[in-house]
Amino acid sequence: MSALTDKYLDFLTGIRRYSPRTVAIYRDVLDRYEAYCGEFPASVEVRSLRNYEMYLMDECRESPRTVDLHLSVLSGFARFLMREGLLASNPVRLVPRPKKEKRLPDFFREESLKEYLASTEADAGEDTLALQLALAPGDKTGLHLYQRRLSRLIISLLYSTGLRRAELVGLNRGNLDFRRAALNVLGKGNKMREIPLVPSLCKEISLYLKSVDKRVGEPIGADGPLLVTENGRRLYPVYVDRVVKRELGGVAGISGRKSPHVLRHTLATELLDGGADLNSIKELLGHSSLAATQVYTHNTVERLKNVYDHAHPRAKNTEKHGSKD
16 A cells, blocks of 8 residues: 555545545555556556446446446545645546446335334333342343343434434534533534434433443543443444344334444435425435435335325326326
């Protein structure tokens, strides 16, 4: 890996605050490009980029979506080289992108998530907390009660706030503002945004804080993590992924991919169906542009089409007899 690559990845980590997983993806793309096309910055030019694109598609059999990801990473790197005075312009902009099939965001049915939250309500309640507080610190029942409360809160937060996984694990106690019922979140691009918290979620978080203080043995300061494992350490991405898969795996009506991002998609879809405007959803999710939010309108249109096809007399007549127009 070149010194330029190291400097760019340090920039993504320290300034842009990209997650370790995202930085690892960028590292892999840049390593592959440099190994195929030569050292930076000389290799960042249209002919090399085009050859690399053909190599990915023809020899590596990569999907259009993956090829597009590589070009996006290289475009970001080219902009960094421009800021460093090493490139006059961004040559990636002159390379045609492969056509990729549009994929609608996955989302869970509202009824299924309501069923999950209802079935786990006791895990987040005061009676369960009272039982945990009465137990000795090393008691296995207390450990189980804490794990259940934490798992439920992970789902509640992801579903109610639309947080990204990296944003969830990066939350500190100081990000909470109970007085204003809000959560201050540091997202992509080092941008802060404020997310409102419904009263039921505020109460659930408050009870969790009492539970975790009992589990850890002492109060955690404002700079400490909001969510911690049973060992008192900050949550990590794989832990969150496992919780989401386990918690939603047995819920009726939930199939396919089970991930934190699908919960984020679900919130956006429900808000849009409920009449929220796109700009408000954009601000809530922390999208940099409205185009990223507009993808959720496709889900709504598809659902309306299904309703139309099954309920509208003209659509039903067309199915039976074919169109006469």
